[in-house]
Amino acid sequence: MSVELNGRITGEGRPLILLHGLFGSADNLGAVARGLEDGWQIHALDLRNHGGSPHTDTMNYPSMAEDVLAYMDRQGLDKAAVLGHSMGGKVAMQLALTAGERIERIIVADIAPVTYKPRHDAILEGLTSVDLQAVKSRKDADGQLAEQVEMPAVRQFLLKNLERVPKEEQQEGQPVFRWRLNLPVIERCYGNLAAAPEGESYSGPVLFLKGADSAYIQEKHRETINALFPAAQVKIIQGTGHWLHAEKTETFVALCRRFLQD
Numbered sequence: 001m002s003v004e005l006n007g008r009i010t011g012e013g014r015p016l017i018l019l020h021g022l023f024g025s026a027d028n029l030g031a032v033a034r035g036l037e038d039g040w041q042i043h044a045l046d047l048r049n050h051g052g053s054p055h056t057d058t059m060n061y062p063s064m065a066e067d068v069l070a071y072m073d074r075q076g077l078d079k080a081a082v083l084g085h086s087m088g089g090k091v092a093m094q095l096a097l098t099a100g101e102r103i104e105r106i107i108v109a110d111i112a113p114v115t116y117k118p119r120h121d122a123i124l125e126g127l128t129s130v131d132l133q134a135v136k137s138r139k140d141a142d143g144q145l146a147e148q149v150e151m152p153a154v155r156q157f158l159l160k161n162l163e164r165v166p167k168e169e170q171q172e173g174q175p176v177f178r179w180r181l182n183l184p185v186i187e188r189c190y191g192n193l194a195a196a197p198e199g200e201s202y203s204g205p206v207l208f209l210k211g212a213d214s215a216y217i218q219e220k221h222r223e224t225i226n227a228l229f230p231a232a233q234v235k236i237i238q239g240t241g242h243w244l245h246a247e248k249t250e251t252f253v254a255l256c257r258r259f260l261q262d
Contacts, residue, residue: 002063002070006052007045011037014104015080016260017068018044019088022120022193023127023158023181025051029085032245035253040260043080045071047091049182050161056182059189061094061197069099078102081260085109085245086216090197096206097199097228105205107256110214110242112221113228115196122148124187127158132175138162141177196224206232207259209252211240 008026010033018029026044033042046053048067056063068091072080081104084092089111096103126148135141141162145155161180170176186193206229210217217234225232235255240247 002066003048003054003056004074005045005047005067005071007043007071009041009043009075010034011040011042013040015075015077016040016042017072017080017082018042019047019068019082019084019091020045020050021086021088022186023050023123023161024085024088025160025180027051027160028157029083029245031249032083032253032256035249036256036260039257040081043071043075043077047088049185051180055185057185059182059185060192061090061195062098064091065094065098068095069102072102079104081105081107083107083109083256084111086111086242087193090193093202093228094197094199096202096204097197100200100202100204103202103204105207105260106202107207107209107259109209109252110211110216110244112208112217113196113224114221116194116216118190118194120190123154123158124183124190127179127181128183128187132177132179135162135175135177201228201230203231205259205262207255208232208234209244209255210234210236211242211244211247212236212238213241214244216242 020028025046033044047064048056079102082092089108092106093113096106126145130144142155149155162177163180165176165178237244237248237251245252
């Protein structure tokens with residue numbers, strides 16, 4: 001059963017849907033949206049259990065793709081291009097593989113259509129171990145999270161999901177901060193999120209963008225990519241890792257623009 005995704009629409013032109021990665025939100029692709037909204041109508045979405053979208057008990061790529069299709073129906077979008085980073089890239093691939101007639105073309109940022117080994121155990125352990133009862137400020141949460149997540153930049157990204165409970169909702173003796181993420185379901189369904197998208201091959205245009213310093217897209221994945229997306233091309237952005245859209249935004253946007261205009 002689909003849920004009604006939270007989204008933000010900017011710009012004018014042909015529709016382009018932006019899908020963020022795990023533990024993220026539509027804001028993560030804000031610079032990309034601003035870089036492309038002069039030529040496209042940008043629909044930046046929060047995927048289920050993230051950002052301002054509803055929490056659900058299930059989380060897998062078919063259900064997340066259904067959420068996006070339901071959003072397209074509500075917006076009257078017969079077809080759209082889709083750009084997804086990491087987990088959002090797998091949602092984009094799932095859309096193309098199961099509802100290709102609705103998808104004009106897709107851009108997949110630093111993820112392959114394969115099943116990955118667990119990569120987020122420390123992050124999940126860190127997030128779930130934060131004692132919200134003891135959190136009176138973001139600094140408190142950062143201090144707790146640092147016990148499991150060493151890199152400050154990663155903690156800063158994760159803590160964007162921490163929000164103060166509105167005063168009218170606060171209850172005496174209860175935490176004043178909460179996670180926007182549905183952590184219990186993300187943790188329970190993590191195996192689904194590591195899995196590969198499935199479906200029939202998609203013959204439409206596909207651009208894979210790889211960070212040169214990232215190991216998410218490897219040479220051994222090319223056979224699977226070509227089998228599922230026979231018209232796919234792969235571009236590598238030098239000097240970037242998994243967060244290529246944030247590390248070299250201008251290059252990332254230029255490659256997207258060129259592909260979308262082709």
